[in-house]
Amino acid sequence: MTAIKSVVADAKRIVIKVGTALLTDNGRGLDEKAIANLAEELSAVQKLGREVVLVSSGSIAEGVRRLGWERRPTEVGQLQAAAAVGQMGLAQAYETEFAKRGVKTAQILLTGADLADRTRYLNARSALLTLLSLGVVPVINENDTVVTDEIKVGDNDTLGSVVTNLIEADALVILTDQKGLFTADPRKNPDAVFVDRARAGDPALEKMAGGAASSFSKGGMITKVIAAKRAAQSGASTVIVYGREPRVLQRLAAGETIGTELVCYQPRILARKSWIADHLNIEGAVLLDAGAARAIVKGNTSLLPVGVKEVRGDFKRGDVIAVLSPEGDELARGLAGYSSSDTVRIAGHHTEEIEGILGFIEQPELIHKDNLVITRD
Ligand SMILES: Nc1ncnc2c1ncn2[C@@H]1O[C@H](COP(=O)(O)OP(=O)(O)O)[C@@H](O)[C@H]1O
Ligand SMILES: N[C@@H](CCC(=O)OP(=O)(O)O)C(=O)O
Numbered sequence: 001m002t003a004i005k006s007v008v009a010d011a012k013r014i015v016i017k018v019g020t021a022l023l024t025d026n027g028r029g030l031d032e033k034a035i036a037n038l039a040e041e042l043s044a045v046q047k048l049g050r051e052v053v054l055v056s057s058g059s060i061a062e063g064v065r066r067l068g069w070e071r072r073p074t075e076v077g078q079l080q081a082a083a084a085v086g087q088m089g090l091a092q093a094y095e096t097e098f099a100k101r102g103v104k105t106a107q108i109l110l111t112g113a114d115l116a117d118r119t120r121y122l123n124a125r126s127a128l129l130t131l132l133s134l135g136v137v138p139v140i141n142e143n144d145t146v147v148t149d150e151i152k153v154g155d156n157d158t159l160g161s162v163v164t165n166l167i168e169a170d171a172l173v174i175l176t177d178q179k180g181l182f183t184a185d186p187r188k189n190p191d192a193v194f195v196d197r198a199r200a201g202d203p204a205l206e207k208m209a210g211g212a213a214s215s216f217s218k219g220g221m222i223t224k225v226i227a228a229k230r231a232a233q234s235g236a237s238t239v240i241v242y243g244r245e246p247r248v249l250q251r252l253a254a255g256e257t258i259g260t261e262l263v264c265y266q267p268r269i270l271a272r273k274s275w276i277a278d279h280l281n282i283e284g285a286v287l288l289d290a291g292a293a294r295a296i297v298k299g300n301t302s303l304l305p306v307g308v309k310e311v312r313g314d315f316k317r318g319d320v321i322a323v324l325s326p327e328g329d330e331l332a333r334g335l336a337g338y339s340s341s342d343t344v345r346i347a348g349h350h351t352e353e354i355e356g357i358l359g360f361i362e363q364p365e366l367i368h369k370d371n372l373v374i375t376r377d
Helices: 032-047 059-066 076-100 112-116 118-133 156-166 203-208 221-233 248-253 268-279 290-298 340-346 351-358
Strands: 013-018 051-056 105-110 137-142 171-176 197-199 237-242 260-263 282-288 308-313 320-324 330-335 372-374
Touching: 013 032, 013 156, 013 248, 032 051, 032 076, 032 137, 032 248, 051 076, 051 118, 051 156, 059 076, 076 105, 076 137, 105 118, 112 118, 118 137, 118 156, 137 156, 156 171, 156 221, 171 221, 171 248, 203 221, 221 237, 221 260, 221 268, 237 248, 268 330, 268 372, 282 290, 282 330, 290 330, 290 372, 308 340, 340 351
Parallel strands: 013 051, 013 171, 051 137, 105 137, 171 237, 197 260, 282 320
Antiparallel strands: 237 260, 282 308, 320 330, 330 372
């Protein structure tokens, strides 16, 4: 029997969410060792050639500590103030610890409104993908200082899953203060049994999961289980795992199964492709010659620059473009591997010529087959 491999083993792009429960000492400010450990883990996984994005909670707990308050306030203005003060501490701590390891970080604060508005959604996506291509680790939190009930994502498990969809990540890792999901809250029920693997989106999981452990954490397990369901919509599987497990991310990346794996059983490529087709705007198009058009429609092949006759519109690497037949009819959509200006220069040329023309090569194909969705019936 072959051993089961972690869903993180083959993940190229990973979103890691870390909760207040792990980052702070029972809500009393940031645990510097925990932050150093996280920076170590993410840097090590990045050095393996994976792209990593961190979604980190903790601003309110740290703000409350810095302001010298006894407990988490309930008044909105005070919560906003605490988040603003604490976010400085989070940024400072991550920047310091990642910099020690030679890794650059970027802070991104999002609200539900940013993600509900199409232009802002695509802007956030484009900024994140650019940061990843530069080797920077984005550190994301909800912008608690400006959110109101109407525009908030509400908790960072949900935010982690929205970010997973946004950048079509392959896996979501939720680091928390429990080994993973149990059949009931283990703090309340000593007979609760650990769940090692289940299908993301299985409704039975939602019945097992309860609320948060402290007033500083927001979601509890229920938001984690629902986050896994959302992540699966764009093809990602989720792991919920104890964040103080030694070398936790490196072990997951090496294929070891630790924590609860909530698996997306829909083929990742199909889920990801339908997400791309349904959620992203078309920024431009390429018109193919007859041979390339035939090859694309027959399926399961990448689009090479040699088959492109004409480039339309203004697009960046990573944007969605339409792939048109010689007559101008849409055959497919896909994520461009080169910007429109670079595509104009390499159109009609063989892959071996790309480097000579551009002075660099991003990838051999204009659209990789995993990023290409046939839209013609
Ligand atoms: N079925 C369950 N399995 C495990 N933990 C659960 C379950 N139901 C509720 N919980 C609670 O969820 C807590 C983790 O969620 P939370 O406190 O929001 O952490 P975080 O800050 O990491 O998001 C656990 O400490 C546990 O008490
Ligand atoms: N944005 C908030 C955290 C929200 C949240 O979901 O907390 P948690 O359940 O600990 O991940 C903060 O930074 O304090």
